[in-house]
Ligand SMILES: C=CC1=C(C)c2cc3[nH]c(cc4nc(cc5[nH]c(cc1n2)c(C)c5CCC(=O)O)C(CCC(=O)O)=C4C)c(C)c3C=C
Ligand SMILES: [Fe+2]
């Protein structure tokens with residue numbers, strides 16, 4: 622024993638950041654985007670201020686963008702967007718948070734049912750519950766090994782990479798960091814594709830088959846993809862894999878991109894103009910699903926199920942049927958738990 626170090630059995634006596642004996646339970650940090658605390662302009666302003674100041678999200682020179690953001694976006698957008706949040710707000714809060722939390726709880730229960738000693742925490746990249754607090758809770762529970770799992774099936778720098786950045790930034794101040802693993806993406810995993818396919822089939826069993834099934838993914842600036850973001854390819858691969866699973870009915874499937882922000886070109890075709898063109902062309906029944914969103918949120922419940930529904934019907938469409946996100950569907954939660962458990966291999 623070095624004469625500089627006292628002989629101690631509990632590593633915490635020397636290093637308060639050290640994990641507990643036996644490296645403690647396993648930790649899983651589920652990360653989603655985040656959402657305002659309330660459907661009010663003030664809360665939306667706080668949320669958008671944090672979200673849109675992330676240089677991974679808006680890739681413009683910082684001084685230029687902060688000027689535009691503070692002078693134009695944050696002075697107008699919160700008042701326009703807050704009533705939209707109010708239209709979809711649930712008794713338990715923002716849909717994104719409610720469904721993400723339900724999924725996290727169901728995943729934790731499923732992992733424990735497999736006999737795993739695991740703690741699951743949900744942290745949001747922007748807003749609350751903060752990712753930093755969720756990481757601290759896992760460390761306080763003695764988790765020396767943590768699987769970081771951004772809840773985005775398709776990889777984008779503006780979602781997955783920024784979540785990884787934030788985890789690393791929070792741990793940067795520690796002398797003894799926990800051992801980390803990162804779930805990269807799961808856009809062609811069996812658990813995810815099986816769940817999507819089940820959801821479509823169950824909907825068709827109830828309501829009959831549509832003329833077309835539109836998969837609407839969140840958009841991204843085309844420039845990001847040109848610069849190497851794999852998101853577009855991931856979306857296409859998810860769509861292709863789902864089309865194969867749907868067999869002969871796969872022909873009904875089309876892909877579009879929603880939620881464009883700003884004037885630059887984003888991934889195309891755009892969802893709403895696609896639906897309007899279909900309405901004008903006499904396409905009667907459209908089913909719409911948003912596979913890139915694990916949890917229903919403003920972008921699916923308001924933009925799609927309200928705005929796009931209205932646009933399609935106004936353009937001459939007959940029937941618009943929204944297929945909800947996977948949310949906390951029990952079979953999906955078990956499948957997602959299995960996918961996470963696979964990523965714990967060697968730790969269990
Ligand atoms: C400004 C650029 C944006 C990029 C790039 C972007 C990428 C992106 N976003 C999601 C998932 C979600 N986005 C949500 C809301 C939302 N997104 C943007 C902007 C960008 N998104 C804004 C400004 C907003 C807020 C609403 C608005 O003001 O219009 C949400 C819903 C949040 C909620 O509270 O319900 C999700 C989820 C992905 C997957 C993605 C890249 C692929
Ligand atoms: Fe977004």
Ligand SMILES: [Fe+2]
Nearest residue numbers: 880881920924
């Ligand atoms: Fe939107």
